[in-house]
Amino acid sequence: MAGKQVRLFLVDGTPGGLMTAEIMNWTGHVLKGKREKLGEIRTRPEARRTGVYILLGDDLKSVGDRIAYIGQSDDVANRLIQHDARKDFWSEVVVITSKDTNLTSAHVRYLEARLIRLAKSIGRIPLENGNEPTGGADLPEADASDMEYFIEQLRVLLPVLGIDMFRGRETRIAPAGSGPASAPAPVTAAQATTSPVFRFKRPKIGVDAQAQLIDGEFTVLAGSVVCAAMPDRDGFSESTARQYKVRQEQHHKLLEDGSIVIGANGVARLTRDVVFSSSSAAGAIVQGSASINGREAWGTEDGTRFGEWESRDVQ
Template identity: 60%
Template sequence: MSGKQIKLFLVDGTPGGLTTAEITNWTGHVLSASRSDLADLVKRDEAQRTGAYILLGDDEAAVGNTRCYIGEADIVADRLRYHQRDKDFWDRVVVITSKDTNLTKAHGRYLESRLILLATRAGRVTLENNTAPLVPALPEADASDMDYFVSQLQIVLPVLGVNAIRVPLPKSSSRLPTEATESPIFRLRHIKLGVDAQAQQIDGEFTVLAGSLVVASWHGIGKADSTMKA
């Protein structure tokens, strides 16, 4: 994959506050904010456009400790004001629009459907969506443009700490493994517990490989507080 230049702007100068994200030569625009900053977010021009949004909230009982709702709207700000009243779980929102304001209602619905599909496939969060809308029919050229739009979101959202649609990249069979590109395979064995696992760093994440034997739940208490967080 070629390099990407991502521009982040901290609107209030505070990490974790209102943040914009863009990729050079990409028409998309991403705006991230905490729920406490919603009043400032809905005043911005981006929030008056057609687009999609992602609501995120911490929940220890959820997959990946995160609950997530994905939606779309003609005017995103109006929908977020509604969710301020009808959904309690979220504490962070990501707004996805276009810098050239060319996204239509059909584009927004296409984007919503594709994001829900990817989030379901990734399995990193508990989705709050009760339904998975079908991908609406778009002209071939528009569908191609929106698929590219989504592919750029898969790059920029993890930079903002949002991994809901981060599907592991398939390993290319044509690429020859080299020491520079392939992580070594790590092995962990614990005969008493029946653990025999292998793991490798793939796409920037430590991934347990297929065929590994592990225990179903954590047993015992670590000597350090960091043990359970590892």
Template identity: 55%
Template sequence: MAEGKHISLFLIDGTFGGLVTAEILNWTGHVLKGSRSELSRICQREEAQRTGVYILLGADKAGNPLAYIGETDNIANRLRQHEKKKAFWNDVVFVTSKDGNLTSAHARYIEAQLIQRAKEIGRIPLENGNEPTGGADLPEADASDMHHFIKEFLTILPVLGVEVFRGRSAENNGPVASESQTDLPVFHLYIKKYDCTAYAQIIDGEFTVLKGSKIAPKTTQKKDVTEGTLKQFESRKRRREQLFNSGVIAADDEGLLVLTRDVQFTSPSDAAAFVRGRASANGRIEWKTEDGGTYADWENKER
């Protein structure tokens, strides 16, 4: 049975969407998230004067998610610099230490670990141009402490809506996930027309089509459909094109399309439509377990 985690959130303005802090019981870290429009208030806060690691969140010119990970001896000063030099970001989240024991070396170490993990997962591209240097030669005890610090920080981030680190890292990101990794089954969807199979698993609460899955090489849609269906089809087609252009989808020697990393979806049906290249699909019956049962069958057993 998984261990629970007590996370304390404080809405500074008393409303959703404003400044929010997050802490975990018996953890020395302190996390704050806010929007760029609140930068002046953020920079006036006491924790923003400390050493820490920050993540800028936004989108590129095409509207695709983009992030930047950095470290600094003074969060407020660095954010003011980014306000002038970086246009893409809309939100920031940063972590500091409540006891003031987070040093510059610690921050550089955390930054390096986070950048490495974000690139391994590949869910959201980083705007970082260079690999981080320094902070990798911490004493053994300090490195152990920082790994625990990072683990707790990564636990908090999805709660705040930060998805940069959600998903499997590259070392576990194989063609088919092991059921022992999540204790949940691997589903498959076979397309007879193209003799190809996609695989999926629920990872970190998201229905995820796995790296190595093969999907239909074309998107197809009947002409005699409703305007809503046509819009949905165009939306799915655009997502395919974006993933292809970013290298997440690649063509193989057989003319099929293969996923080069895991891709997350809102539902089994959303994923099935993507795999088949259609506007819609009933993923609850199209995704099958190893014994031939449907996703719906498995879900009913779990209730």
């Protein structure tokens, strides 16, 4: 993939203040700021345009997790003022507009609908949105193509700003009790990786998972068969017990949010791609253990260990 030049501007010279972001030769424009800066945001010309916005905040139902709301408006600043009065959860906002002011109401309805579907499919941050919008159905084919390119660039830019909710592959969610999830969308140019698919198979405990390094993140793929439960266990040392508790909570969360579904035959599968902090963290969840050496546990069909592949260019 060719490199991209990202331009960041700290409006008031501090990392915690308003920030704008652009990609060279892309018409999109992103403004990011804290809710406390709403008075300043509403006076900026880009916030008065037609655009899409993302509200971000802490999920009060799950400590340490984030939640988001995606919307659109012909006057984003005015809509944000309404949300300031009616929505309590958000502490940060991202305003997405166009530098050439060519985004129309139809364009942003299309973008809103696509971004909501994308966020739900990837599943990294739950949404406060209720019904999924159906906007964009009547957008001309050429305009729809332009908006898909707009989204592709946005998916490159937002992670630079620390917003990963659109990072990953789209996955069709498999209904509970069904077979593997439908094949995820192919990796886009923005996510291109030379990583092969790595496999973690333990026939004795009935797990068979596949993973790939996607956009620099160790990702266990949708359809992988993982352990169905991580029950309480005794006999661990104090440090291992703490580590097992962390993995147990992670596994429970994946069950709770539907990322793991257990079929009628008792087989547990991932309904979507799931990103882990490391190959070892992924292996521990797949196997249902406190820890594991992921660099050795994951391997390709030709027998290459993940650790060997990861160090392939190290002299």
